[in-house]
Amino acid sequence: MLKMKGITKTFPGVKALENVDFEVGSGEVHALIGANGAGKSTLMKVLAGAYGGYEGDIFINNRKVTINNPIDAKHNGIVIVYQEVDTALVPHLTVAENIMMDYIIQQKNVFMNWKKIRRFAKQEIEALGLDINVNRLVSGLSLSEKQMVLIGRAFFHKAKYLILDEPTAPLSVEETEKLFEIVRKIKNEGISVIFISHRLDEIFKICEKITVLKDGKNVGTFNTEDLTIDQAVEKMLGRKLENTYPKVEAVAGDTLLEVRDLSGTGGVKNVNIKVKAGEIIGLAGLVGGGKTELCKLLFGEGKITDGKIILEGKNTTPKTPTDAVKNGLALVPEERRKEGIFVNETVETNITLPTLKSYCRGIFMNKGKIKKVSCENIKKVGIKTPGEKELVRNLSGGNQQKVAIGKWLLSVAKVFIFDEATKGVDVGSKAEIYELIGGLVKQGKGVIYASCEFSEILGLTDRVYVMYNGTIAKELITKETTEEELLYYSAGGGLNGE
Numbered sequence: 001m002l003k004m005k006g007i008t009k010t011f012p013g014v015k016a017l018e019n020v021d022f023e024v025g026s027g028e029v030h031a032l033i034g035a036n037g038a039g040k041s042t043l044m045k046v047l048a049g050a051y052g053g054y055e056g057d058i059f060i061n062n063r064k065v066t067i068n069n070p071i072d073a074k075h076n077g078i079v080i081v082y083q084e085v086d087t088a089l090v091p092h093l094t095v096a097e098n099i100m101m102d103y104i105i106q107q108k109n110v111f112m113n114w115k116k117i118r119r120f121a122k123q124e125i126e127a128l129g130l131d132i133n134v135n136r137l138v139s140g141l142s143l144s145e146k147q148m149v150l151i152g153r154a155f156f157h158k159a160k161y162l163i164l165d166e167p168t169a170p171l172s173v174e175e176t177e178k179l180f181e182i183v184r185k186i187k188n189e190g191i192s193v194i195f196i197s198h199r200l201d202e203i204f205k206i207c208e209k210i211t212v213l214k215d216g217k218n219v220g221t222f223n224t225e226d227l228t229i230d231q232a233v234e235k236m237l238g239r240k241l242e243n244t245y246p247k248v249e250a251v252a253g254d255t256l257l258e259v260r261d262l263s264g265t266g267g268v269k270n271v272n273i274k275v276k277a278g279e280i281i282g283l284a285g286l287v288g289g290g291k292t293e294l295c296k297l298l299f300g301e302g303k304i305t306d307g308k309i310i311l312e313g314k315n316t317t318p319k320t321p322t323d324a325v326k327n328g329l330a331l332v333p334e335e336r337r338k339e340g341i342f343v344n345e346t347v348e349t350n351i352t353l354p355t356l357k358s359y360c361r362g363i364f365m366n367k368g369k370i371k372k373v374s375c376e377n378i379k380k381v382g383i384k385t386p387g388e389k390e391l392v393r394n395l396s397g398g399n400q401q402k403v404a405i406g407k408w409l410l411s412v413a414k415v416f417i418f419d420e421a422t423k424g425v426d427v428g429s430k431a432e433i434y435e436l437i438g439g440l441v442k443q444g445k446g447v448i449y450a451s452c453e454f455s456e457i458l459g460l461t462d463r464v465y466v467m468y469n470g471t472i473a474k475e476l477i478t479k480e481t482t483e484e485e486l487l488y489y490s491a492g493g494g495l496n497g498e
Contacts, residue, residue, distance in 0.1 A: 001025050002047075002078075002161055002192065007056035009042055011394065013386035016042040017054070018216045024161065024209075027190045029183060031203040031224075034213035035236050035426040036398025037384050040196050043213070044163050047194075048080035049073035060160075074102075077160030079153075083169060083397075083424060084337060085146040091139035096121035098138050099153045124152040128182050144175040151182065162186060163194045166397075168202055169424045172287035172452070180206050198426045200229045212236055237428045245434060245459025252462065253277035256446040257415045258310040265302030266293025267470035275415055275446040280437065282461035282478065283450035285490045290470035291450040292334050295419040298448075299331040300324040311414065325354065330413035332404050334420040340404035341392050348374040348388040350403050355410045373410060381406035382432050398429030405436055415446040422456065434460060454483040468492050 002024050009017040017039045024030040032040050045051045047058065049070040058065050065076050073079070082088060089098050097104065099121040104112065121134045130148050138146065147167060154162050164183075168176045183193055183206055195207055203210065204224055212219040212235045219235050257275040262268060268290055275281050283291045296302050298309060300318030309317045311327055318324040324331070333339040341350050351374045352359065359366045359373075374388045383402045385395055392403055401421065408416065418437065422430045437447055437460065451457055457464055458478060466474045466489040474489040 001061060003059040004043070004047065005057045005059065007043060007046060007054055007058075009039075009046055009051060009054045016216050017046070020056075020213070020216070020218045022211055022218065023221075024192045024194055026160075026192055027187050028209065029187055029193045029195060029207045031195045031197065031207040031210040032213065033197070033200070033203065033210060033232065033236060034219075035428045036396035037215075038213040038236070038396075038426075039216040040213055041165060041396070042216075044080060044165065044194065044196065047073065047161075048078055048163060050080075074157055077158065078163070079157055079159040079161070080163040080165065081147060081150045081154065081167065083166040085143065085150060088150055089138050089146055091137065093138060094134065095125070095132055095136050095138060095141070095149055095152075096134035098149055099124055099134070099156055101153070102157070120156065121152070124155045127155060128152060129185065130182075142175075143170040144172075144178070147171075147179070148182070151186075159191060161192045161194065163196070165196045166198070166424045167195070168197060168199055170287070175287070176202065198424060200232055200427070203232075204229060214238060233427050236426065245456070252279040253444060256312060257448075259298070260308045260310065262294075262297065262304065262307035262309065264297045264304040264306070266290065266297065268293050268297050269469075269471045271307070271472055273448075273465050273472065275448060277444045277446055278441050279463070280441060280447040280449055280461045282457040282464040283448060283467055284454060284457045284464050284486050285450075285452060285467035287452055289452075289467040289490060291452070291467050292419055293470065294467065295331060295333070295417050295448070295450055298324070298417060299329055325411070325413075328412065328414035329417065330354075330408035330411060330415070331417045332401075332408070332419065332421055334423060336401055336404045341400060341407075343391070343393040343400075345392060346389050347378060347383065347385050347392055347395070347403055350392055351377050351388075351407045352410065354407050377406050377410060381409065381436065398425045401425055401429070401433065402436075405433065409436075413445070415448065416440055417448045417450070419450045420452070421449070422451075422453070454486045457486065458483065466490055 004022040007017050007020045020043060022043060034040050046054050049067050049072050052068040058067055060076055067073050096118045100117045118134050125132050125134060128148060128151060132145055132148065167179060171179065186193060197203055207224055209221060210224055210227060210232065211221045214236060253276055255274050256277050259271055259273045262271040271294060285291050297304060300321045300323050304317060308315055316327040318327060337343055348370065352370050359370050371388060378385060378388060381402045383406060384399050392400055421433055440447055449460055461478045464476045464478050465472050466486060468490060
């Protein structure tokens, strides 16, 4: 059994954890949940050795252990798989080399036994019931396969406690089920799994116990069978969530954006859509259906091979994102840390960057105005931060997403494109993001909302374009459709008169 007692962790101006107790039994799948900024990732980073300088004690089988760095954690059988799997892998190395990386580094022989390394790696992959060629480069793997490589690495390290941080956020339904099979297999071998996720339905499906954190404190630990999803949400937020999808009823105006016969990078083929002022249109589809590729193409990222993008009656087909911004488009991308924000810059810099020119006169910047508008926007968007000078990397995932959205609210964009806007975001922050989107609709903006969460599509949008294999499979009126119908067309149903 692993126990954390009285864990307190403080950052400049913020007490991230305050006297937190947490424990997980052997062979147990234990969920750790809470709103963004509750302290989940901080607690697990303490356990995984990423954060030293904490107060409190950690015990394994009643033996006090010292964990000040990742090496200490590994020596005690603790391994973490972070949400951003690419940060833990070397893309130009093979699957075998990534799984066996620590082993390779520790070898003192002049000549490496690569046959042995490949054999060991294959054993770990096969032990998980997977079929991945260990000679493949990691750069060619899907996100789910990359996760499995990291889990295979944990197996090689003989991990006793495996921490999975938002493991299902980038996965399809089928990939999620495969992950759950592996989690059950790991559990049966006596390995404990700590499961961090905002997808509560999945937690109730795979976990035996749930620990809830709120504002850096432990609210309590519960048997999953003794708790409902609504009760879990109430404990996370400290209140009931009255309206999951606060839909704004607005009268649609004239057509703002029209896409005609668009084809291009990423397999996008012959796409036709229209977006009206004061309207939210959904792009529904499964992972790999082409939603993200279409969003990027609309924003000038990629090559358009055919078709037109017409904004307010004018052909404004962008060749670059700069063109798209000038034309009045804004994109909140799926991979916010890689494409939507500068994590090593301040909140102030990120929020004012798209409109920086308006705060400059020649080579001089009006720093007072920059501070004023950034502080106003931080308050408007509801970003939880010690101040406008805080680095974005120190914010929670939900607050990082609010920064990614907030930077466009100062612009003169007419059409806002949201690609998986609530990925990795807690239910409370989701509602706040939905309200921000509703505010855009009230202003007469057009919104494209791409999501593989069909409940979101049904709760937020007015019309839905269902994507399959890079093209529009069906256009539907939201209030007249169902999740089952969305899934049917997302999976290719109806393409041949079926």
